[in-house]
Amino acid sequence: MDFKAIEEMIKTVDNSKLGYLEVNWEGISIIMRKQGEPDYQRSLKANESINKEAISTSEENNIPEAAAEIKETVKNIINESKEEIKVEVDDKNIKDVVSPIVGTFYSSPGPDKEVFVQVGSMVKKGDTLCIIEAMKLMNEIQSEVDGEVVEVLIENGKMVEYGQTMFKIKTN
Structure with missing residues (x-):
């Protein structure tokens, strides 16, 4: 994951209504928290239950749409990074x-x-x-x-x- 990919994730989170994002990928952990958000770590199980509750109770705030957009952006960044890594590894010249x-x-x-x-x-x-x-x-x-x-x-x-x-x- 390169600096531009991380920068793109930051912009996406900044433009959304989400206050907290955690991404773990191939040993890299990125935690983004908007200013004013509490400083806490959640377990995976707690995240799942909170996310389900947020989706069911916050339809009017478009949080599920923002979460889906961020998830798609992260997915694209990861796929692009994998392609870059394959090119570097495959080309021995x-x-x-x-x-x-x-x-x-x-x-x-x-x-x-x-x-x-x-x-x-x-x-x-x-x-x-x-x-x-x-x-x-x-x-x-x-x-x-x-x-x-x-x-x-x-x-x-x-x-x-x-x-x-x-x-x-x-x-x-």
Whole structure:
């Protein structure tokens, strides 16, 4: 589950009348509670009885419709995440390019210059992929393989950590 998926769930809950949502998926647990909602943990059995009661007594508040909408959104996010995971696991020709240092990621040689690479760019071994600024030094990061850039994981101007994946390149 990626940040965008979590962000989408937050927006959906925020726009609904639900005050509490708990999602458990493949070892990931997300609990969302609107401001003013009590801080409590419910057992699965208690959740089921509360949900049944809420559905039967709160038809006028559209809570069942909001719950169904959130359930559908979560289901879609989980399915999309599973597809992304399958693509990453199945494709052994994908090479991760990780940051060798901590610093600021720059996708182009200057603010008014074209980016070095973007999704779909064909690169050869030795081509510059980005610049990482560390301690006022500009470090060019070069491709170690020939292939196609299939994913750029860092935004221009953002901090990058040592060992953090910046690009995914599909080798031939």
